[in-house]
Amino acid sequence: MKIQNYQDVPELKMESDQVKGVSGRVVIGKDDHADNFCMRVFTVEPGGFTPRHSHEWEHEVFVHSGKGQVYQNGEWRDVVSGTAVFIPGNEEHQFMNAGAEDFVFICLIPSGVDEI
Amino acid sequence: MKIQNYQDVPELKMESDQVKGVSGRVVIGKDDHADNFCMRVFTVEPGGFTPRHSHEWEHEVFVHSGKGQVYQNGEWRDVVSGTAVFIPGNEEHQFMNAGAEDFVFICLIPSGVDEI
Numbered sequence: 001m002k003i004q005n006y007q008d009v010p011e012l013k014m015e016s017d018q019v020k021g022v023s024g025r026v027v028i029g030k031d032d033h034a035d036n037f038c039m040r041v042f043t044v045e046p047g048g049f050t051p052r053h054s055h056e057w058e059h060e061v062f063v064h065s066g067k068g069q070v071y072q073n074g075e076w077r078d079v080v081s082g083t084a085v086f087i088p089g090n091e092e093h094q095f096m097n098a099g100a101e102d103f104v105f106i107c108l109i110p111s112g113v114d115e116i
Numbered sequence: 117m118k119i120q121n122y123q124d125v126p127e128l129k130m131e132s133d134q135v136k137g138v139s140g141r142v143v144i145g146k147d148d149h150a151d152n153f154c155m156r157v158f159t160v161e162p163g164g165f166t167p168r169h170s171h172e173w174e175h176e177v178f179v180h181s182g183k184g185q186v187y188q189n190g191e192w193r194d195v196v197s198g199t200a201v202f203i204p205g206n207e208e209h210q211f212m213n214a215g216a217e218d219f220v221f222i223c224l225i226p227s228g229v230d231e232i
Contacts, residue, residue, distance in 0.1 A: 001186070001188045002200075002202040003186065005196075005198045005199050005200070006198050006199075007198060027200040028176045028200055036152065037153040037176065037226070039178065039200060039224070041200075058150065058152065060224070062122075062155065062157075064178070064180060070117070070119065080121075081180075082123060083121050084118075084119075084122055084155060088117070088149065106222065108155070108176070108224060110152040
């Protein structure tokens, strides 16, 4: 059993023209011998956003804290602490912080793709 | 894409000599065509606990809110909002609420086993 607060996991800061103010952490993954799926936690600063993209694999997301929006088929939809989001493979998506505090969400992916 | 607050998902109440004060919800699963893994959310009332058991499949857990403890190899370990827990297959485990508020955690399992 592995027990660890996500904030104690080293973060990877992401910054480009596609991504702003995002830090990602792999909290449960292949290094833990989790062979079926991988848990990451992303922190998006106020004003920040993840890339708008699509890929073959799905996401299972749970919003831990803060206020955000997710891009779905041309519209931005509100997501808050306690919102679950399922993004099937090949569906375009993007997350942004829509509040004044950090926007923190858990995002799981199947094993076999890059963990972060 | 499916966007839904976990509290809007019908809950299954669990109560027996093995389980006390626990409600479970399948928030992303086979009904959503999530074919690789399943996200459930469990709410444990103050004084409540999940069954102590083991099974072949793993759990990937993230504590959303409240204070709890997890049973690991004869000891109870504290878990709080933001703690991630990886429980490999066949490892005995149990969760209990150790606070005065609801203890809420997300628990993911691979597809192919009972969702709740």
